[in-house]
Amino acid sequence: MTISTNDAVLLAHAGFGVTGCLAALWVFVETLNANPGNAARIRTAALVAAACMAAAWICGGYWYVHFYPADKALILKGPWPFAHNLFMETKEHLFFITGILAFLLPIAARERLDSDAAARKLVLSLAALILITGLAVEGAGAVIEHGAKIAMGARQ
Amino acid sequence: MNSATSGFTLSAAVTVLFNTALAWAKDASPALTNFMKSVAGHHWTTHGLADLAVFAGLGFVFTNSKAVSRMDPNRLTAILIGAVVIAALGLILWFAFV
Numbered sequence: 001m002t003i004s005t006n007d008a009v010l011l012a013h014a015g016f017g018v019t020g021c022l023a024a025l026w027v028f029v030e031t032l033n034a035n036p037g038n039a040a041r042i043r044t045a046a047l048v049a050a051a052c053m054a055a056a057w058i059c060g061g062y063w064y065v066h067f068y069p070a071d072k073a074l075i076l077k078g079p080w081p082f083a084h085n086l087f088m089e090t091k092e093h094l095f096f097i098t099g100i101l102a103f104l105l106p107i108a109a110r111e112r113l114d115s116d117a118a119a120r121k122l123v124l125s126l127a128a129l130i131l132i133t134g135l136a137v138e139g140a141g142a143v144i145e146h147g148a149k150i151a152m153g154a155r156q
Numbered sequence: 157m158n159s160a161t162s163g164f165t166l167s168a169a170v171t172v173l174f175n176t177a178l179a180w181a182k183d184a185s186p187a188l189t190n191f192m193k194s195v196a197g198h199h200w201t202t203h204g205l206a207d208l209a210v211f212a213g214l215g216f217v218f219t220n221s222k223a224v225s226r227m228d229p230n231r232l233t234a235i236l237i238g239a240v241v242i243a244a245l246g247l248i249l250w251f252a253f254v
Contacts, residue, residue: 057204065198089251092200093179096207097172097243103211104168108161118229119157122165125233129240136244 006067013059014141020052020102021134027105028127034113034120042123046109049130053102057095064092071148078151083144091140098133101126157229163219164211165232169239171211176243178203180250 026045030038068088075084105126111119157165182189182199192202218224 061201061204064200086248086251089183090247093175093203093247094244096175096204097240099204100168100171100175100207100211101240104164107164108157111157111161116157118233119161121230122157122161122233122236125237129237133240133244 006063009059009063009067013056013063014138016052016056016059017134017138017141020049020056020098021131021138023049023052024102024105024127024130024134027109028124028131031113031120031123031127036114039113042113043106043109046106046123049127050102050106053099053130053134057099060095071144074151074155075144075147078147078154080143080147080150083147087140087143087147091137091144094133094140095137098130098137101130101133105130157232159225160215160219162224162227162229162232163217163221164215165236166218166224166227167211167213167215169232169236170214171207172239172243174210175203175207176246176250178206179247180254183250183254 023045027042027049030042030045034042072084072088075081075088105123108119108123108126111123113120113123182192182203189199192199192206196202196205
């Protein structure tokens with residue numbers, strides 16, 4: 001079995017993104033039951049979410065800059081040009097929003113969430129927004145991948 | 157909430173709107189895209205660095221702002237949610253119809 005650098009970087013990007021989303025879900029669930037006993041876990045999960053999104057940003061950026069141009073040309077000539085024109089164009093910019101929210105999460109998670117209702121509301125909102133935008137980005141990635149796949153099939 | 161949380165929350169709201177505005181500007185102006193490509197090798201890389209610079213820079217400015225520290229925390233959360241919804245819809249609608 002051979003895994004190319006292209007595939008490894010792309011899978012790492014998607015893997016870190018999903019793990020970041022799961023960490024945001026972890027923050028959300030723990031924050032619903034915020035108490036002094038789970039404060040450290042919330043902060044750890046928030047840091048995991050931020051670190052995973054940073055890693056997804058770096059891997060995704062490297063793949064997008066170095067490997068995507070070939071896929072883009074293929075997609076634009078195939079039956080699903082919207083996989084690039086709509087889904088990739090939106091994804092590559094929406095991801096920045098997810099990243100910024102993920103970097104804010106550990107800052108907000110340092111608050112006393114068990115006693116500060118406003119801070120709890122902020123952390124819950126942040127975690128939910130990271131999860132929603134992160135999953136939207138993951139879904140867009142699947143459409144882009146399929147756009148490339150069917151363009152390849154149409155060429156053969 | 158402490159001043160850093162308030163400051164960086166407002167900074168995040170501004171940054172996500174800046175991100176969408178910059179995406180629109182790049183799409184409408186090949187000259188801007190080429191300029192951003194010349195800065196860091198690829199327009200997307202420059203875009204990401206600009207977002208991080210705005211988030212960090214405004215975050216530190218707002219953290220030291222008494223006006224931001226006095227803002228109602230629930231209002232800050234509402235501003236952030238509204239900014240994310242507007243920024244995300246702005247991207248989707250722009251690339252779908254423009």
